[in-house]
Each structure stands twice: as C-alpha cells, then as structure tokens.
Amino acid sequence: MEYASGGSGSPGDYHDGGSDSQRRKKRYHRHTANQIQRLESLFKDCPHPDEKQRLQLSRELGLAPRQIKFWFQNRRTQMKAQHERADNCALRAENDKIRCENIAIREALKNVICPNCGGPPHNDDSYFDEQKLRLENAHLKEELDRMSSIAAKYIGRPISQLPPVQPLHMSSLDLSMGSYGGHGLAGVGAPSLDLDLLPGSSSTMANMPYQPAGFSEMEKSLMSDIASSAMEEMMRLLQTNDPLWIKSSAAADGKDVLNYDAYDRMFPKNSSRLKNPNVRVEASRDSGVVIMNGLTLVDMFMDPNKWMEIFPTIVTVARTMEVISPGMMGTHSGSLQLMYEESQVLSPLVPTREFYFLRYCQQIEQGLWAIVNVSYDFPHDNQFTPQFRSHRLPSGCFIQDMPNGYSKVTWLEHVEIEDKTPVNRLYRNVIYSGLAFGAQRWLTTLQRMCERLACLMVSGNFTRDLGGVIPSPEGKRSMMKLAQRMVTNFCASVSASASHQWTTLSGLNEIGVRVTVRKSTDPGQPNGVVLSAATTIWLPVPPQTVFNFFKDERKRSQWDVLSNGNAVQEVAHIANGSHPGNCISVLRAFNTSQNNMLILQESCVDSSGSIVVFCPVDLPAINIAMSGEDPSYIPLLPSGFTITPDGNTDQGGGGGDGASTSSNTNTRSGGGSLITVAFQILVSSLPSSKLNMDSVATVNSLIGDTVQHIKAALNCPSS
Numbered sequence: 001m002e003y004a005s006g007g008s009g010s011p012g013d014y015h016d017g018g019s020d021s022q023r024r025k026k027r028y029h030r031h032t033a034n035q036i037q038r039l040e041s042l043f044k045d046c047p048h049p050d051e052k053q054r055l056q057l058s059r060e061l062g063l064a065p066r067q068i069k070f071w072f073q074n075r076r077t078q079m080k081a082q083h084e085r086a087d088n089c090a091l092r093a094e095n096d097k098i099r100c101e102n103i104a105i106r107e108a109l110k111n112v113i114c115p116n117c118g119g120p121p122h123n124d125d126s127y128f129d130e131q132k133l134r135l136e137n138a139h140l141k142e143e144l145d146r147m148s149s150i151a152a153k154y155i156g157r158p159i160s161q162l163p164p165v166q167p168l169h170m171s172s173l174d175l176s177m178g179s180y181g182g183h184g185l186a187g188v189g190a191p192s193l194d195l196d197l198l199p200g201s202s203s204t205m206a207n208m209p210y211q212p213a214g215f216s217e218m219e220k221s222l223m224s225d226i227a228s229s230a231m232e233e234m235m236r237l238l239q240t241n242d243p244l245w246i247k248s249s250a251a252a253d254g255k256d257v258l259n260y261d262a263y264d265r266m267f268p269k270n271s272s273r274l275k276n277p278n279v280r281v282e283a284s285r286d287s288g289v290v291i292m293n294g295l296t297l298v299d300m301f302m303d304p305n306k307w308m309e310i311f312p313t314i315v316t317v318a319r320t321m322e323v324i325s326p327g328m329m330g331t332h333s334g335s336l337q338l339m340y341e342e343s344q345v346l347s348p349l350v351p352t353r354e355f356y357f358l359r360y361c362q363q364i365e366q367g368l369w370a371i372v373n374v375s376y377d378f379p380h381d382n383q384f385t386p387q388f389r390s391h392r393l394p395s396g397c398f399i400q401d402m403p404n405g406y407s408k409v410t411w412l413e414h415v416e417i418e419d420k421t422p423v424n425r426l427y428r429n430v431i432y433s434g435l436a437f438g439a440q441r442w443l444t445t446l447q448r449m450c451e452r453l454a455c456l457m458v459s460g461n462f463t464r465d466l467g468g469v470i471p472s473p474e475g476k477r478s479m480m481k482l483a484q485r486m487v488t489n490f491c492a493s494v495s496a497s498a499s500h501q502w503t504t505l506s507g508l509n510e511i512g513v514r515v516t517v518r519k520s521t522d523p524g525q526p527n528g529v530v531l532s533a534a535t536t537i538w539l540p541v542p543p544q545t546v547f548n549f550f551k552d553e554r555k556r557s558q559w560d561v562l563s564n565g566n567a568v569q570e571v572a573h574i575a576n577g578s579h580p581g582n583c584i585s586v587l588r589a590f591n592t593s594q595n596n597m598l599i600l601q602e603s604c605v606d607s608s609g610s611i612v613v614f615c616p617v618d619l620p621a622i623n624i625a626m627s628g629e630d631p632s633y634i635p636l637l638p639s640g641f642t643i644t645p646d647g648n649t650d651q652g653g654g655g656g657d658g659a660s661t662s663s664n665t666n667t668r669s670g671g672g673s674l675i676t677v678a679f680q681i682l683v684s685s686l687p688s689s690k691l692n693m694d695s696v697a698t699v700n701s702l703i704g705d706t707v708q709h710i711k712a713a714l715n716c717p718s719s
Contacts, residue, residue: 031071035061039068043075073366080328088228091221215338220324223376227336227360230374230394233267238285238398238410245285255440258283258414280417284438287410292450294401297409298369301397302332302361304339310449312488313604313611314442316352316495317342324358333363338376345436346611346642347536347676348496348514349424353390353417353437367401389418409446411439426511426538426674429647441608448606451577456480474628476574482631483574483584483602485524490613490638493532494678502534505700511536513703515696517683526635528685533699534678537707539716543609543643543673549714550612550641551581551603558713561705563589568599581605586622587614598622600636613640639679646672675710677703 031039038061042049049057054068061068215223237244243262248255260281290297300306304318319340327335337359342352357375364370375392393414400408415437423431430436456477496502502514513535520530539546549555557565572586587599600622601614615638625631648671679702683695711718 031063035063039071039075043072047072047076047079070366077365092225095221215322215324223324223338223358224336226374226376227358227372230358231360231362231370231372233394234372234396234412235370236266237394237414238412255434256285258285278418280419281415282417282434282437283414284434284440285410285412286439286443287408288443288447289402290407290409290447290450291405291454292407293405294367294369294399294407297399297407298332298361298371301371302335302337302359309484309488311442311445312449312484312491313346314343314437314445315341316344316492316497321356327361331363332361333369335361339373342495342497343437344491344495344497345427345430345644346491346494346609347427347644347674348494348502348534349511349536350427350431350436350496352495352497353415355390355392357392369399370396371399372396389420391416391418409443411443411446413437413439413442426536426646430644430674431647433647435608435645435647444606444608448577448579448582448604452480452484452582455574455576472628475626478625478628478631479572479574479584480576482625482634482636483600485631486600486615486636486638487602487604487611487613489525489636490611490640490678493638493680494534494642494676505696513700515699520682523633524636526637526682526685529683530637531681531683531695531699532678533681533703534676535703535707536674536676537711538646538672538674539711539714540672541714541716542671543645544605546643546673546675546714547581547603547605547610547612549710550643553585553587555713556587559706559709561702561709566590571598576602576604579605581610596620609642609644611640611642613638615639637680637682641678642676644674644676646674648672677706677710679703679706 039057042053042057046053049068049072051065054065054072057063057068058065243259244266245256246259248257258281263283300310304320308315308318317340320337321340322338324336324338325334327333339355339357339359341355341357343355344350344352355373355375356378357373359371359373361369361371372394373392373396374394375390393416395412395414397412398408398410400410402408413434427436435441492500500516500518502516504512504514513533515531515533517529517531519528521527550559553568553570556568557563560568566589568587568589570585571588574584576582576584581603582605583603585599585601585603587601589597589599596619597616598619599614600617601612603612604610615636617634617636621631621634625634679699681695681699681702708718710716
C-alpha cells in the first residue's frame with residue numbers, strides 16, 4: 001500500500017508485526033517542499049477538490065491522482081484532529097473555570113453570618129444536605145409513581161392498594177420438601193410448585209440491575225474525557241513491549257504478562273490493586289489474523305446484537321444503554337456508547353461478570369481502527385451490588401486491514417475483579433491463568449466465528465445429502481442460521497447470570513446437579529415450562545480426546561442414553577471452518593420407531609475449548625430449512641457438552657486451532673478436562689402449569705446416567 005502524505009507511516013508503525021521483507025516491500029513517498037506548498041495553498045481554498053482539479057494538480061506536480069486524493073484525505077483528517085484538540089482544550093479550560101467558581105462559592109458559604117443571631121450557621125453543609133434530600137425525595141416519588149402505574153396496568157390496581165408482600169425464604173426449586181437441599185430426592189411425588197414464585201422464571205434473561213434514566217451534557221462530557229484517556233492508555237499498552245510486557249515464565253505458553261510495577265509507575269491513578277488488597281487483576285494481550293476486513297469488524301463490534309452473535313460462547317447479554325456520540329460523517333470513527341455486558345464461562349459454577357462500560361471507536365489512519373472499552377462508575381453505584389465486582393480498565397483492540405480482505409487484530413483484556421465469594425475449586429486454575437476471560441479466548445473465538453461467517457458466504461453444497469435432495473446455497477445458509485440459534489440458546493441455558501438462578505441437587509457428586517426452570521414463550525422455542533439441568537465434572541483426559549469422543553457418531557451410543565443404544569448415521573454435513581471439528585451435522589438414528597425425528601448438531605473447537613450442541617428436530621422442519629425458508633420459528637430445545645482445559649500449565653492448550661493440533665494434544669500428558677453436561681426438557685406445553693418433582697427426578701437421573709456412561713467409555717473412575 002502506498003501512503004502519499006508527507007512523513008506519514010504505514011499502519012504497521014502501530015504494532016511490531018510484519019517481517020523485514022514485508023517492510024522493504026512497502027513504498028513510501030516524500031513530497032517536495034514545492035509540492036506541499038502548492039497542495040496547502042489549494043487546500044485553504046478548496047478542501048474537497050473534484051476529480052478535474054485533482055487531475056490538474058497531478059499534471060502540475062507530477063503526482064498520481066491517487067496520491068493527490070490520499071493527501072487531501074489525510075490533510076482533512078489532520079485538520080479535524082487539530083480542531084478536536086482545540087475544542088477539548090477550550091472545554092477543559094471552561095470546566096476548570098467552573099470548578100474554581102464552585103470552590104469559591106463553597107468557601108464563601110462557610111463564612112455566612114446568620115442574620116438573626118449574628119453567628120455562624122448551624123451546619124456548614126445544611127443547605128446542600130437539604131437540597132440533596134429534596135432531590136432524592138423527588139426521585140423516589142417518581143419511581144413510586146412509575147411502579148404504581150406498572151402495577152395498575154398489569155395487576156389492575158395501583159401498588160398502594162396491594163397487600164404487603166411477605167419475604168420468600170425459598171430457593172428457586174424449593175418444592176416444600178424441607179430435606180431437598182441436603183438429602184437427595186426424597187420427595188418424588190411432592191406437590192407441584194407455582195412457577196410464578198420462581199426467580200428467573202421469565203424467558204427474558206437480560207435484566208440489567210441498574211438502568212439510569214438519562215445523562216446531562218456535563219456527564220456526557222465527562223464520559224468523553226474518560227474514553228479519550230482510556231484510548232491513549234490502551235494504545236500505549238498495545239504498542240509497548242518491555243518493560244510493560246514480559247514473557248511468561250511458563251515455557252509452554254510464552255504469553256505476554258503485564259509487569260505491574262512498570263504499569264503502576266506509568267499509570268498510577270488507575271490501579272485499585274494498590275488501594276484494595278482484595279482486588280485481583282487480570283491482564284493479557286494477544287494478536288492474530290482474522291478472515292474479515294476491518295470495516296466489517298468495526299461494524300460488528302459497535303452493534304451489540306452483532307457483538308453477541310460473534311461471541312455467543314462468551315457474551316450472554318449485551319445492550320447499548322446510551323449513544324453518547326454517533327460518530328463522524330456516517331462512520332463509526334468518534335462513536336461513543338455506554339454499554340452493559342455479561343460475559344460467561346460455559347458452566348453454572350462460574351458466575352457471569354457484569355460490566356457497565358464505555359466503548360469508543362476511532363480511526364487512527366486509513367486501514368487502522370482502534371476500539372477501547374473502559375468501565376464507567378455511576379454516581380449512584382451503591383444502588384446495586386453485584387456478587388462479583390468487575391471493573392474493566394482500558395481494554396480493546398487494534399484492527400489493521402491486510403490484503404485479500406483479512407485483518408490483523410491485536411487484543412487487550414485488562415480487568416480488576418473483587419471476588420465476594422471464593423472461586424469454585426474446579427475452575428480456579430482456569431480463571432487465574434486467564435484461560436476463562438483472557439485475550440486469547442476472545443481472539444480465538446473471533447477467528448473461529450469469522451471462519452464460520454466466511455463459510456456462510458461460500459456457495460457450496462453439503463458433503464452429504466438428505467433424501468437425495470441437493471440443498472441450494474440458500475438452504476445451506478438457512479441451516480447454518482438454525483444451528484447458530486441452537487448454539488446461542490444452549491449457551492444462554494448454562495449461564496450463571498444473576499437473573500438465571502440455579503438450585504443444587506445432591507447425589508451425583510460433590511458438585512451436584514444444578515437445575516433451573518423458566519417459562520418459555522419466545523419465538524423459536526417450545527411454549528411451556530422448560531427445566532434446565534447441568535453439572536460439571538473433571539476427567540483426567542485431554543480436551544481434544546474428549547471432543548473427538550463426543551464428535552464421533554460411531555461412539556454416540558456409548559453416551560447418549562436417549563438413543564437406547566441405537567447407532568446413528570450422519571446424513572448431512574456442513575463445514576464451518578478449517579478445523580474438521582467445526583461443522584454442522586444432521587444425524588439419523590437407526591432401529592427407532594421415530595423415523596421422522598432427526599438430530600441437528602453443531603460442534604465448535606478452538607484453543608480455548610470446545611462445545612458439542614445437539615437438538616432433536618423433525619424431518620419436516622429440516623426440509624423447511626434446507627429449502628431456504630426462514631428457520632426462525634422452528635422450535636429448538638438444545639442440550640450438549642462444553643469441554644474446557646482444566647488450566648494446568650503442563651498440558652497442551654485445549655482443542656487446538658488447526659487440524660494438526662489434534663495429534664499433538666493427544667500425546668501430551670498431564671492436565672485434564674472440565675466437562676459441563678447440560679440438558680433442557682420441556683416439562684409441560686402449558687406455560688401456566690406447575691412443576692412437579694417427577695420431572696426433577698427424571699432429569700437428575702438422565703444426567704447421572706450420562707456422566708457414568710462417559711466415564712466408562714473413557715476409562716475414568718466412576719467415583
């Protein structure tokens with residue numbers, strides 16, 4: 001790529017990537033003083049020359065029209081940045097002036113003389129306290145009126161007329177059994193439970209604990225300052241190696257590790273670790289090539305719905321709470337959003353991490369974008385107290401365009417975590433090593449999902465056909481969308497969000513089976529009462545071996561207790577990426593009475609772990625998807641497995657990111673797998689029905705039998 005502005009560098013200057021031979025291939029051009037003077041003279045009169053003017057300049061100055069075009073683009077960007085800096089300085093000066101006036105007023109009020117007695121006022125801050133109480137009282141009255149109107153709408157009478165509610169002292173599946181939590185399933189056949197009493201019974205899991213009503217211009221200005229400072233810090237962290245980043249002492253991974261002493265000296269105001277010894281800091285950095293151009297990645301990252309679609313295994317909830325700045329000239333450059341997000345590990349044993357953060361996007365130069373995320377603390381932060389305090393220090397990524405539609409992405413994750421309760425022992429190594437929420441997991445997931453999107457756009461057919469019908473490209477895309485919705489639904493079903501509460505059953509192992517129940521009324525899900533159950537076990541088997549076991553349809557009868565030992569055959573197959581384990585399959589069971597029932601399955605694998613998700617779908621629904629029709633209303637209730645490396649440093653990293661990784665992972669010793677087994681069962685097709693203990697006993701037995709089958713097939717101890 002050729003850069004025409006005088007003294008301008010290539011995007012590679014912002015990162016150390018690229019070999020010496022690649023640098024030598026890049027061509028640079030320095031304009032002469034006469035050329036710059038002529039260009040500057042025209043720029044003052046006409047910052048946007050048309051094609052005719054550019055051609056005339058090209059002949060006069062001996063430059064290509066493309067160089068003229070790039071020079072004016074770069075000059076306009078430079079002028080815009082100068083104006084923004086000038087406006088910033090003016091706003092800061094005005095802010096300082098107002099702050100000084102405020103301090104002067106406060107000092108003057110301290111010397112107020114009481115006109116009645118001639119003495120000092122009774123309380124220096126009484127005026128401010130009274131005003132604060134008045135504002136808070138008005139706010140509470142507005143909230144009461146709002147809740148009363150909601151109650152009147154849905155209940156039929158205002159909240160003031162409702163009887164006082166007695167507090168409930170029961171867990172999400174306390175079925176009036178008494179001994180349910182400690183003595184197993186002793187109460188099968190106990191009376192059913194009114195589902196309305198269950199926390200988290202709604203199908204909507206995206207309940208934000210704190211939703212501000214709006215922001216003043218002063219608050220938005222403060223957010224802009226915070227985002228700009230965060231962008232500067234993130235760029236320094238991404239571009240600087242030693243002394244900020246050092247190589248990990250573990251020879252197996254060689255990851256970049258943040259030098260906290262150097263960081264504290266460079267950014268002393270940001271580290272809560274120095275103030276609170278209970279705060280744990282996680283910092284990681286990684287880079288890689290992605291099959292997606294930069295503009296498309298930026299568009300996906302700035303859209304919360306696309307953000308959830310590209311990270312279905314990590315992001316369980318994402319919402320834009322407020323658009324502070326929409327960006328400049330119809331682009332995302334300069335866009336600033338206040339967002340809410342819950343990120344997860346695919347197990348009910350690990351609570352989700354909640355973040356209220358600012359996302360700021362900026363185009364650094366042609367072909368290079370930067371996106372930064374930084375937590376925003378609300379003034380009324382004490383109104384909600386999440387179980388796990390999560391604070392995101394400046395984090396984000398560089399996105400640099402490469403030839404042929406590829407991008408180089410450099411990712412930074414930097415968070416402070418204050419654990420209110422101890423991390424579950426099974427996931428302690430996974431969390432503390434950074435495998436759970438680190439940059440490597442975000443980047444490998446992005447690479448895998450971009451490969452999936454690339455396969456979605458390729459007009460190839462299935463490797464096998466169903467019933468002799470060769471699906472069209474539209475049918476392939478429809479099947480891939482159906483499978484993606486299945487995976488997203490499964491990931492949400494094992495979420496440990498605060499709005500998705502779990503109750504632990506005893507009897508299977510020391511972890512126990514965890515269950516939750518909800519009403520399902522969303523399109524694309526069976527209507528009625530859905531019972532979700534999951535457990536996590538540790539096996540002394542490498543993750544790739546476990547993944548291959550679940551993926552092999554010839555071994556399915558060894559673990560699938562619902563198939564009653566019947567063999568299955570793959571009748572349709574769609575590749576989702578370069579790794580053979582990333583694919584969508586349609587399976588048919590032999591020797592069953594339900595010949596019209598098929599199994600839709602998707603498997604995903606990368607270096608951070610793998611999942612195998614499956615769901616029974618009848619033959620007419622599969623034919624609808626294969627014909628290219630909209631699959632949004634095909635009901636899905638998926639179950640499946642998640643497989644994660646256990647975090648031991650002496651093992652290979654999970655499933656791998658290429659076909660060659662399979663053999664390497666299987667030969668490494670030490671380190672095992674964390675496997676989450678999750679099932680969803682439609683208890684009743686009537687949303688108003690009640691849950692009985694027979695359903696709980698059934699799903700508990702189902703998971704217990706499945707776990708025992710898996711251990712037996714992989715030659716693991718049954719205890």
